[in-house]
Amino acid sequence: METLKVAVSARALFDLEESHALFLEQGAEAFIAHTREMQDVPLSPGVAFPLVKGLLNLNRLSGRKEPLVEAMVITSFVPAAGIRILKSIDHHQLPIVRSSFTGNVPTVDYLDAFGVDLLLSKSAEDAQAAIRRGIAAAIMYDLPKAGDLDHDFQIRIAFDGDAVLFSDESERVYKARKLPGFLENEKANVNVPLADGPFAKVLRIINDLQQIEINGRKPFRIALVTARGGDARERVLRTFDSWGLSVDEAHFLSGFPKAGILKAFGPHIFFDDQDAHVGPASEVVPSGLVPWANPIDEVQVAQT
Numbered sequence: 001m002e003t004l005k006v007a008v009s010a011r012a013l014f015d016l017e018e019s020h021a022l023f024l025e026q027g028a029e030a031f032i033a034h035t036r037e038m039q040d041v042p043l044s045p046g047v048a049f050p051l052v053k054g055l056l057n058l059n060r061l062s063g064r065k066e067p068l069v070e071a072m073v074i075t076s077f078v079p080a081a082g083i084r085i086l087k088s089i090d091h092h093q094l095p096i097v098r099s100s101f102t103g104n105v106p107t108v109d110y111l112d113a114f115g116v117d118l119l120l121s122k123s124a125e126d127a128q129a130a131i132r133r134g135i136a137a138a139i140m141y142d143l144p145k146a147g148d149l150d151h152d153f154q155i156r157i158a159f160d161g162d163a164v165l166f167s168d169e170s171e172r173v174y175k176a177r178k179l180p181g182f183l184e185n186e187k188a189n190v191n192v193p194l195a196d197g198p199f200a201k202v203l204r205i206i207n208d209l210q211q212i213e214i215n216g217r218k219p220f221r222i223a224l225v226t227a228r229g230g231d232a233r234e235r236v237l238r239t240f241d242s243w244g245l246s247v248d249e250a251h252f253l254s255g256f257p258k259a260g261i262l263k264a265f266g267p268h269i270f271f272d273d274q275d276a277h278v279g280p281a282s283e284v285v286p287s288g289l290v291p292w293a294n295p296i297d298e299v300q301v302a303q304t
């Protein structure tokens with residue numbers, strides 16, 4: 001059984017926006033001094049907190065010796081700013097025992113060294129570097145304004161299709177030949193499986209972990225939420241078959257807005273490669289942008 005190895009940045013796990021603003025306005029020294037002064041004040045949960053907490057909870061509930069999930073905090077903060085992070089991990093009783101403070105150096109080489117499968121970060125640069133290295137990664141948007149998760153242990157994840165689970169080969173056809181050309185292409189290639197996208201490996205590991213039962217249920221519930229519709233649907237289902245993988249729900253929206261559908265599903269996290277989807281979704285559910293098909297300069301996310 002594989003283990004899902006997740007790395008989360010300090011700013012994605014905890015709400016560090018106040019310190020980050022100080023860093024941007026007054027520089028590194030003021031930021032370090034502030035975190036040291038505040039080290040006994042626990043940080044509030046950030047956008048990736050519910051997912052990470054829920055994933056680690058699966059290890060406890062499964063009662064297995066081997067963990068389903070390993071989570072670590074990786075951040076380009078200097079170690080001198082680290083005490084508040086460690087104390088906040090303790091305060092929230094997160095069983096995270098591994099962390100790297102890379103001291104203003106990009107995290108990507110260390111992600112590789114740790115064998116990380118998934119990075120959740122507020123840093124567009126770190127997420128983009130990870131994707132280029134073949135590691136699934138997302139730039140996390142801000143916390144949703146409202147809506148708490150229920151207390152079900154089952155982890156719900158929603159994935160977009162093209163340029164997330166699948167490669168962007170069909171997306172490129174769409175851009176070149178518009179909707180009619182795209183639909184024609186998908187119909188003509190209905191029996192040709194789509195190639196792996198940046199999150200295909202994560203879906204494979206989750207499918208493997210689905211064999212473990214917790215209270216008689218699977219540990220994850222996975223939904224595909226895609227703008228595809230009409231003649232572009234069947235190729236997706238055939239691709240899952242050819243991969244030997246399954247999802248629990250598939251929503252082919254044919255242009256219907258994603259946010260309402262996501263709110264109904266209530267995922268711990270949603271991954272999509274387009275800001276036009278991630279933006280509205282992030283108002284209602286924790287959401288991350290997969291920086292693959294998108295040029296990075298289109299991404300309106302603050303840098304670490």
Ligand SMILES: [Mg+2]
Binds near residue numbers: 160161163164272273
């Ligand atoms: Mg897409």
